[in-house]
Amino acid sequence: MKKISRRRFVEGTSVGIVAVAAIPEIKAQEKPASLPGVPRTTIRINVNGVDRRVEVEDRWTLVELLRDHLDLTGTKIGCDRGECGACTVLVDGKPLYSCSQLAVWMDGRSIETVEGLAKNGKLHPLQEAFIYFDGPQCGYCTSGQLMSAVALLKQKPQPTRDEIRSGMTGNLCRCSNYNHYVEAVHTVAHGEKA
Amino acid sequence: MTPLKTVGHATHRIDALQRVTGGAKYTSDVHLPGMLYARVLRSPHPHARIRKIDLSKAMALPGVKAILTHENCDTTWSSGDQLGQRRLFNNPVRFAGDPVAAIAAVDRHVAEDATHLIEVDYEILPFLTDLEEALKPGAVAIHEGGNLSLNNQRQPAPQTYKRGNVADGLKAADRVFEDNFTSAHHNNAQLEMRVSIAEWNGDKLTVHAATQGIANCRTDIAKDLKISDDRVRVISEYMGGGFGNKNQCQDSDLIAALLAKQAGAPVKLEFTRKEDFVAVHGRWSSRQSYKVGVKNDGTLTAIQLTALTGAGAYRKGSCDLSGTEVYQVPNLETSVSPVYTNTAVAANYRAPAYPQGVFGLESLMDDVAYALKMDPMEFRLKNMTRKFRDQTPYTSIGLEDCIRKGAEKFEWKKRWNPVPGSGAGPVKRGAGMAMGMFGSGLGRSSAVMRLDGQGQYHLHVGVTDCGTAAKTTMGLIAAEELGIPLEKVHVVWGDTDTCPYSVGESGSRTTVQTGMAVIEAVRDLKKQIAEKGAPKGSEVLMAMATTNPPQLQGQSRNSFAAHFAEVEVNVETGHAIVTRFVSAHDSGRIVNPLTAQSQVQGGAIQGIGMALHEELLYDKRSGLPLNAGYYGARIMTHLDAPLVDVVWVETDEPYGPFGAKTLGEPTIIPTVAAVANAIYNAIGRRVKSLPITRDKILGVLA
Numbered sequence: 001m002k003k004i005s006r007r008r009f010v011e012g013t014s015v016g017i018v019a020v021a022a023i024p025e026i027k028a029q030e031k032p033a034s035l036p037g038v039p040r041t042t043i044r045i046n047v048n049g050v051d052r053r054v055e056v057e058d059r060w061t062l063v064e065l066l067r068d069h070l071d072l073t074g075t076k077i078g079c080d081r082g083e084c085g086a087c088t089v090l091v092d093g094k095p096l097y098s099c100s101q102l103a104v105w106m107d108g109r110s111i112e113t114v115e116g117l118a119k120n121g122k123l124h125p126l127q128e129a130f131i132y133f134d135g136p137q138c139g140y141c142t143s144g145q146l147m148s149a150v151a152l153l154k155q156k157p158q159p160t161r162d163e164i165r166s167g168m169t170g171n172l173c174r175c176s177n178y179n180h181y182v183e184a185v186h187t188v189a190h191g192e193k194a
Numbered sequence: 195m196t197p198l199k200t201v202g203h204a205t206h207r208i209d210a211l212q213r214v215t216g217g218a219k220y221t222s223d224v225h226l227p228g229m230l231y232a233r234v235l236r237s238p239h240p241h242a243r244i245r246k247i248d249l250s251k252a253m254a255l256p257g258v259k260a261i262l263t264h265e266n267c268d269t270t271w272s273s274g275d276q277l278g279q280r281r282l283f284n285n286p287v288r289f290a291g292d293p294v295a296a297i298a299a300v301d302r303h304v305a306e307d308a309t310h311l312i313e314v315d316y317e318i319l320p321f322l323t324d325l326e327e328a329l330k331p332g333a334v335a336i337h338e339g340g341n342l343s344l345n346n347q348r349q350p351a352p353q354t355y356k357r358g359n360v361a362d363g364l365k366a367a368d369r370v371f372e373d374n375f376t377s378a379h380h381n382n383a384q385l386e387m388r389v390s391i392a393e394w395n396g397d398k399l400t401v402h403a404a405t406q407g408i409a410n411c412r413t414d415i416a417k418d419l420k421i422s423d424d425r426v427r428v429i430s431e432y433m434g435g436g437f438g439n440k441n442q443c444q445d446s447d448l449i450a451a452l453l454a455k456q457a458g459a460p461v462k463l464e465f466t467r468k469e470d471f472v473a474v475h476g477r478w479s480s481r482q483s484y485k486v487g488v489k490n491d492g493t494l495t496a497i498q499l500t501a502l503t504g505a506g507a508y509r510k511g512s513c514d515l516s517g518t519e520v521y522q523v524p525n526l527e528t529s530v531s532p533v534y535t536n537t538a539v540a541a542n543y544r545a546p547a548y549p550q551g552v553f554g555l556e557s558l559m560d561d562v563a564y565a566l567k568m569d570p571m572e573f574r575l576k577n578m579t580r581k582f583r584d585q586t587p588y589t590s591i592g593l594e595d596c597i598r599k600g601a602e603k604f605e606w607k608k609r610w611n612p613v614p615g616s617g618a619g620p621v622k623r624g625a626g627m628a629m630g631m632f633g634s635g636l637g638r639s640s641a642v643m644r645l646d647g648q649g650q651y652h653l654h655v656g657v658t659d660c661g662t663a664a665k666t667t668m669g670l671i672a673a674e675e676l677g678i679p680l681e682k683v684h685v686v687w688g689d690t691d692t693c694p695y696s697v698g699e700s701g702s703r704t705t706v707q708t709g710m711a712v713i714e715a716v717r718d719l720k721k722q723i724a725e726k727g728a729p730k731g732s733e734v735l736m737a738m739a740t741t742n743p744p745q746l747q748g749q750s751r752n753s754f755a756a757h758f759a760e761v762e763v764n765v766e767t768g769h770a771i772v773t774r775f776v777s778a779h780d781s782g783r784i785v786n787p788l789t790a791q792s793q794v795q796g797g798a799i800q801g802i803g804m805a806l807h808e809e810l811l812y813d814k815r816s817g818l819p820l821n822a823g824y825y826g827a828r829i830m831t832h833l834d835a836p837l838v839d840v841v842w843v844e845t846d847e848p849y850g851p852f853g854a855k856t857l858g859e860p861t862i863i864p865t866v867a868a869v870a871n872a873i874y875n876a877i878g879r880r881v882k883s884l885p886i887t888r889d890k891i892l893g894v895l896a
Contacts, residue, residue, distance in 0.1 A: 004204045004788055038303075059303060073223035074216015076434070078385040079467035083824035086385055114216035123214070131210040134792045138661030139213035140220065140385040140434030165832040172824060174384050174435055175661050176799035177792050178835035 009132045009187055043107040047072070048116030056103040063087045063098035065106075066113060074114040074143050078172070085171035088144035089113050095151040097170075114143035117150065125191075126150060129184035137175035145171045149185045158189050195783060195844055201674040201852050204788035207666045208685060209432075209659070218432040221404040222389045222464060229391070230259055232453050232463035233305040235295040235312050236473060237287035240536035240817030241321035241334070244285045244294065248313040252297065255311055257304035260457035263295045267452060273414045273442035274539075275508045277344060279337060282445050282452075286319060288336055288507035289536050290818050291473035293445065298453040298461045321536040321817040325481060325502045328535050336507060336534040343509050343532040352531040353514055357583060360485075363496025363525025367487030371562050374483050375554035377884040378809035379504055381476035382543045383829050386434020387467060388474055392450035393460035400427045403447050406440045406660050407698020412690045414443035419451060430658040431688040437800075438542030439474060440660070441700040471538070471822035476810060478513050478532070478540030479504035482554040487525075492568050494577050496525040499555070504540055505532040511541035515551035517863075520593075520631045521559075522579050537812055538819065542700065545632060545859035549801060549866045553884060556628040556867035560874060564614065570871065571601055571610075574629055574756075582750035589751045590855075592780030592843035596756040597629060599841050600778030604758035609774075615878020620766045623773075624876025629756045630863030634706055634781075634856035636743040636751065636849060640694035641711035643672065643719045643738070647731045651676065653715075654686045655708055656696030662858055663789035664704045670785055671709045671851050675716040694738065702753075702856040705785060707741065709851035714739035744849055751849060753856045754780040757798065757864040759872040765895055768888030770873055772802050775838045777865075782847035782855035790857055795838040797861025803830040804862070805869035809885050 039058040044051065047070060056065055063080075066072040066089070075098060078086030082100040089098045090112040117124040126149050129135075136142040145168060152159060152167040159167060164185045165178075173181065212218035247263050264283035274280045283293050295312050299305040320334040327333060328341040335341060345353040364370055391402040399421070405411040408428040416423045433440070446463050454461040465474070480503045487496035503513040513532035563573035578593050601607075609625040617623055642654040653672045657664040665687045666680075673680040686692055696711075697703045718737035729735050760774035777794045784790045807828035811820040821827065847853035866884065874880050879894035 057303075064302075067223070068225075071225075072216070073219070076220070076385070077222070078387070078434075079824055081467060081823065083467070084385060114214075118215060123211075127214040130214045131206050134206065134210075134788050136207075136210065136213040136661075137663075137789075137792050137796060138385065138433060138435035139218055142213055143216055146214065165835075169832040172385065172829060172831060173796075174382075174437070174800070174829060175792070176796040176803075176830055176835065178799060178830070178832050179795045179837055180792055182832070 004133065009129065041104045043104060045106050046110040048112055058104050060103040061099055062101040062103050062106055065103040066098060072113050072115050076140050076143055078140065085148065086141050086144045088147040088171060090147055090151055093154065095148050114146055117146065124150070125188045126185065129188045133180045133184040135177060135181045135184050137177050141171060141173045145173065145181055153189055161186055195846050195853065198674055198852060200680060201670050201785050202783060205666065205670060205680060205786050207663050207789065208669055208680070209665065220386060220432045220434055221391065221402050221430060222386070224391050224402045226391065226393055226460040229460040229462055230298040230300060230457055231302040231305050232296055232298045232450060232461050233309050234293050234449070234469065235309040236469070237290055237292045237294050239287065239316055239318055240290045241319040242287050242316040243319060244287065244314060245317050246315040247295065251311040251313065252308040255304065255308050257300035258297060258308045259459065260298040260453045261295055262449065262452055262456070269448060269452065270418055271445045271448060272418055274445055274510055277509050280508045282448055289538060291469065291538065292507065296449045296453055298457045323535050323537055323812045323814050323817055325504055325533045325535060328533050336536060341534040343505050343513070343534055346512055352529040355528045356526070358525030360496045360498045360525045360527045364485065364487040367495040368490040369488055371486045371558060372484065373558050373561065373882065375557060375882045377480045377550035377553060379476050379479040379538060379540060380804055380808035381471050381810060381827055382437040382439035383824070383827055384435030384437055384439055387470045388444055388446045388465040389463065390446040390450040391460060391462045392454040394454055398425050398427070399451055400429065401447050401451060402429050404433050404440055405430050405443070405658060406433065406436045406700050407442065407696070408658055408688060408690050409656050409695045410698045411443045411447065415447055415451065418448055428690045429688060433658050433660040436660045437544045438546060438700060441542055441698060467824070468822045471810065471827065472819045475510055475539045475541040477543035477546065477550065478511060480515055480550050482515065482551070484554055484558045486558055486562055488562055488566065490566065492566050492573055492576050494521060494523040497521060497523050499528040501530045503530055503532045504537070505534055506537050506539035507534060508539050510539050511546055513540060514547040516547040517551035517555045517630065519583060520579050520629050521577050522584055524584065536817055538810055544797065544800065544862050548630060548632070548863040549804060550884065552628060552630050552863055553866045553870055556864070557870050557880065557882065560626070560871045561880065571597060571606055571627055578629060579631065582752065586748060586750045589746060589749045589849055590782065590845035590847040591754060592845040593629065593631070593754040593756070595843040596754055596778040596780050599843060600756045600758050600776050603839055603841050604776040606758060609760050611875050614875045617876065621762050621764050622876040623760065623762055624872045624874065625758065625760050626868050626871025626875050627756060627758045628864035628867035628871060630860060631752050631754045632702065632856055632860040632863060634751045634753045636710060637697065637703065637707050638741055638743065639697045639707040639711045640738065640740040641708060641715040642694050642736065643715040645719060645723065645729055645735045647729045647733045649728070650684055651682055652684045652686055653712065654693050655712065656690065656693035657687050657704055657708060658699060659687065660699050662699055662704065662793065663786060664699055666789065667705050667785050668708060668712050671712045672716055674852065675713050702858040705854050706850045706856055709854060710741045711739045713851055714741055746849065751855065753860045755860045755864055757868040759868040761869065761872040761876055763873055763876045763891060765877060768891035770806060770886065770891060772836045772869060775836050776841060777838055777861065778841035778843060779857065779860060780843040780845050781857040781860065782850060783844055783853040784842055785854050791840050793858055794840045794861045798838045798865050799830050799835045801862040801865025802869055805866040805884065805886055807885050
């Protein structure tokens with residue numbers, strides 16, 4: 001029986017996980033709503049490296065802007081009330097629940113979503129590890145897990161397993177694939193030592 | 195067991211790339227041109243009659259396009275109630291969360307605003323939250339005929355099973371043990387909330403549904419909307435978990451379809467997280483009374499179970515209790531009565547009738563073993579099932595190996611305290627184990643295999659893949675039977691217009707049932723290739739199969755498991771954590787050890803949450819839910835989750851695809867009981883009610 005091992009992942013002898021052209025293209029699909037009497041504000045934001053000027057309703061949350069108006073549906077809504085972490089994105093490099101931020105608060109800030117992780121057609125090492133260790137079961141929490149892990153490794157490049165669990169504890173996974181997520185992050189962080 | 199080329203090797207999901215790049219399109223990611231957004235107004239009362247609904251203010255709000263209530267919609271939601279008593283909008287409303295109205299509007303904010311403008315005049319009725327009170331004479335009847343629901347034969351009597359004679363068995367016993375156990379209603383709590391998008395093209399309806407089974411979903415929608423199956427197309431490409439919560443069609447599918455019809459535009463209906471907790475369904479609660487007779491040498495003579503289960507306001511699930519079949523015992527009687535209360539509806543959640551039943555049974559069996567001064571593991575080895583219901587041989591059984599190999603991996607002899615509660619404290623360690631089994635019957639499902647002139651194989655299977663890796667599993671089975679690498683099989687899934695019937699990802703049936711159809715379709719295709727040669731250019735060869743389950747020649751086909759837990763309990767604070775866990779499973783041949791391991795680890799960690807934290811609480815004075823949502827439910831987090839070691843006992847199973855048996859649901863069956871038994875072993879006192887929270891631990895220690 002062929003098994004999954006940290007060593008095999010690090011040595012790169014696994015089934016080829018290579019970059020692909022299938023990474024969703026970022027489309028500008030700002031759909032202006034037309035209801036009268038709703039306060040609107042124009043904001044400037046950078047989303048995944050692209051500067052944008054967007055008119056938003058003041059009541060929109062950041063996740064609503066991303067999903068409904070910028071067509072960036074990789075970020076998910078699991079609770080819309082700051083409990084589950086499925087909507088985690090990076091704002092100026094820090095992980096935030098995008099359901100709990102208003103879009104107007106983002107003026108002048110940089111936002112990174114799961115769609116921005118792969119660069120030049122090459123997956124982020126965490127994305128590769130998530131595939132290799134079978135992180136996503138249903139996959140609905142995966143984008144949030146990824147963004148939290150990216151932020152964690154920026155802040156603490158070589159966390160222990162316990163530090164990974166603490167750092168990502170704001171990201172729920174009801175399939176409860178926590179073991180595989182932690183292994184994936186740990187292997188990326190300590191890859192050269194495996 | 196002969197090793198195979200493709201099946202049995204750890205393989206990444208064929209759609210893993212989409213899952214890590216945000217490219218996977220889940221139902222809520224679908225956006226149709228001109229689409230409206232819908233919201234549901236729900237009853238704030240646990241039991242009330244609607245005297246009048248005034249929609250005038252809501253209709254006057256700019257952007258509101260359609261509103262449904264019980265006054266203009268009498269559509270039945272048949273998969274919402276096994277007894278056919280449930281409409282989409284009911285009057286009276288029978289629980290806090292019962293739908294009163296649904297609104298479609300130009301955006302989600304307008305729809306939400308409109309719910310606040312609907313004026314409902316309620317006549318408040320008496321309500322019930324407690325099972326025993328619901329059965330008292332004079333209790334308000336939630337349904338005609340009273341609060342004791344019908345059994346699964348639709349008779350006004352409990353669901354029963356009987357073999358031998360329990361009275362004789364108890365008389366023949368040296369000792370008789372009796373005890374009562376309770377378990378709580380808790381939620382599936384899958385990350386993706388209920389969502390449906392409906393669009394009509396003339397009289398053809400397309401529903402993008404978050405469903406565990408597109409074919410069953412389609413049939414149910416067609417039935418309730420009184421149109422033929424071929425007028426309905428159901429699409430579910432990616433699905434964010436369900437654990438039984440998204441079987442069949444859900445009311446959101448029907449409401450979205452009816453709103454779309456009324457508004458003349460596509461409608462997206464998303465439930466909120468709170469709605470998902472109170473208004474969808476969770477696992478049924480239970481009150482179990484067990485009586486067990488045993489000889490002094492540890493041989494069981496009788497088991498009797500009498501129980502009430504909490505159906506909630508409607509009868510959506512079987513509300514049965516299972517687990518006793520894992521013991522060999524000549525005299526067995528079970529009697530289970532589902533009861534209505536004005537609380538959230540109960541239905542399927544991963545092995546619906548098992549973990550709570552096994553918790554009660556295995557807790558008492560543990561007590562019996564300790565009382566007889568037997569190692570609980572030896573007690574189970576002595577009394578475990580050998581034949582199904584002591585009568586029918588199994589096609590294969592690896593239960594003894596699950597216990598022995600699991601115990602070895604866990605280091606049972608080292609970790610288990612012969613004297614429970616004997617640790618020094620304040621943090622005490624303990625070890626517990628439990629066993630379980632689950633049916634793995636074969637049945638009808640279909641598959642289509644196609645080979646085109648370019649040499650590409652296409653496999654059409656009606657799976658949705660709710661996280662089980664079903665489409666990868668189907669691809670692996672096809673590749674193995676074809677003798678080609680997985681990469682050469684193009685899997686087509688998730689759309690009733692392009693895929694044949696599949697059983698649905700419920701009952702842990704997809705691998706064994708749809709997998710058999712895949713094998714049969716491939717065999718037919720290979721035969722055609724041998725006869726006609728491979729297709730060239732624009733030629734195509736196609737094979738399809740609908741399996742007829744093989745005769746098992748009087749045998750029973752089941753999966754088995756034994757789980758082992760180590761806990762640390764702080765006897766000063768009542769805090770309990772699981773520090774080590776081993777899941778040993780006989781599910782025959784494991785088709786994909788990588789994704790199977792994910793399922794086993796996930797099932798165990800879900801079960802630990804059920805054992806220690808999860809319960810949907812109701813305020814008895816108001817009849818309202820108190821803790822709907824993730825914070826309140828306290829589902830397992832990264833920090834709570836121990837490492838789960840997985841032990842495969844791959845029995846040589848003669849039936850099913852390459853000898854594969856069922857896996858997904860057994861993964862949670864013995865977990866809860868193993869944790870409960872470990873807590874007993876740590877502190878020397880038994881908590882008999884789920885979840886085993888701090889206050890209960892401190893309570894038994896006081």
